[in-house]
Every structure is written in C-alpha cells, then in structure tokens.
Amino acid sequence: MAADTSVDILQKVLENEILQSAKVVEEHLDAELQKLDQMDEDELERLKQRRLEALKKSQQQKQEWLSKGHGEYREIPSERDFFQEVKESKNVVCHFYRDTTFRCQIMDKHLTVLAKKHIETKFLKLNAEKSPFLCERLRIKVIPTLALIKDGKTQDYVVGFTDLGNTDDFTTETLEWRLGCADVINYSGNLMDPPFQSQKKYGTSFTKLDKKTIRGKIYDSDSDDD
Numbered sequence: 001m002a003a004d005t006s007v008d009i010l011q012k013v014l015e016n017e018i019l020q021s022a023k024v025v026e027e028h029l030d031a032e033l034q035k036l037d038q039m040d041e042d043e044l045e046r047l048k049q050r051r052l053e054a055l056k057k058s059q060q061q062k063q064e065w066l067s068k069g070h071g072e073y074r075e076i077p078s079e080r081d082f083f084q085e086v087k088e089s090k091n092v093v094c095h096f097y098r099d100t101t102f103r104c105q106i107m108d109k110h111l112t113v114l115a116k117k118h119i120e121t122k123f124l125k126l127n128a129e130k131s132p133f134l135c136e137r138l139r140i141k142v143i144p145t146l147a148l149i150k151d152g153k154t155q156d157y158v159v160g161f162t163d164l165g166n167t168d169d170f171t172t173e174t175l176e177w178r179l180g181c182a183d184v185i186n187y188s189g190n191l192m193d194p195p196f197q198s199q200k201k202y203g204t205s206f207t208k209l210d211k212k213t214i215r216g217k218i219y220d221s222d223s224d225d226d
Helices: 002-038 041-067 079-087 102-117 132-137 172-181
Strands: 073-075 091-097 122-127 145-150 153-159
Touching: 073 102, 079 091, 079 122, 079 132, 091 102, 102 122, 102 172, 153 172
Parallel strands: 073 122, 091 122
Antiparallel strands: 091 145, 145 153
C-alpha cells in the first residue's frame, strides 16, 4: 500500500513538472507572437531584410570555403602545398600518415565524414615519409598524428589514439569532440561531456607539444618501440 502511495506521489510530481515545462514554452511562444503582433509593416520588413542578409552572408561564406578546398578530405602532395593551404584558411586539420600504418586508414574514415560535416574547417592529409622537414619542424614522431592549426599556427596535436580512448574502435563523435576541444571546428555538443562510455577507462589527457619524443625516428602509434 505504501509503495502504491509513493508511486502516485511520484507520478503527480512528474505530471506537475511536465505541465510547468509546457507552460513555460507556451508563455515564450505567446511573448514572441505578441512581439510580432506589435510590429508595424516597416519593422517586419526590416526584420525580414536582416534575416535575408544573414542568410546571404552565410551562403557567401560557404562558397568561399568550398572554393578553398573545404568540404572534402583530400591529400596534398608536398610540404610546399601545406604552407599554402594553411595560409588561406583559418582552421585546418592535417593528418600526417604513412601507407603502411593501419591506424591511418581508421583515421581516414572518420576525417572523411567530418570534412563533409564541418566545412568551416579544411581537412588535409600529408604523407609523413615525403615531408621530413615538416615532420621535424612540427616534432611529429608518432603516426598517425593530426596537427590542429588556427590562423596559420599549430595549436594542438592528436597523437595516435591516446586522446580518443586508446582503442581502434573510437567513434567519429569522439574525434569530433576532440577537435572541438581544440576549437578548430564549430562543435555544437557539450565539451564537458565527452562521448566516452567511461572516462575512468579511457581517460581524457591530451597530447601537447611537450610530449616525450624519440629523436630522428617516426613510430607507429601501435608500435611496441619505446
């Protein structure tokens, strides 16, 4: 009997919360409609023009990004191309890869998806073995590595899969979250709520510039070499 009473009380509380939420939404809609009703024709026209201008500006920005190679994940042939590509775009993600490294293929799959979703960012790949000067300059020692670049400067790195759960089965959403933490994409999710099943299991420590490296040699992220 007591259990039934508790259930009834809980149900009433939930119903009351739902009604309160619905009331808040209704009041907000009423306020918006009242605001529109109080506008004269000139104000409505100005509002319409502002929205059209914002839409036009957004479309122009999108076309500019596409003209610079955004919207697709593509390979650049040389170090010289890297500097030109970085120079003309505010946000760039560059994957330093090697053909013989399996994990690079995993990274390719996720970056292909994200390049289409986040056209505000340029997504590139560059063969590390064909760009020794750049790898030395950026201190890239582990493959795969993502260089995360803003305004022509490398701000952060994703080295191997350490930041992605230390697993080959990480999701595209996990990589998207990591790029959002570096502010190289417009991330709409909650950065304080990483898409890991268990933070204790996976951890969220990021690889920065002071990561221990091995001079003169590039290692696969799944290598056993120390």
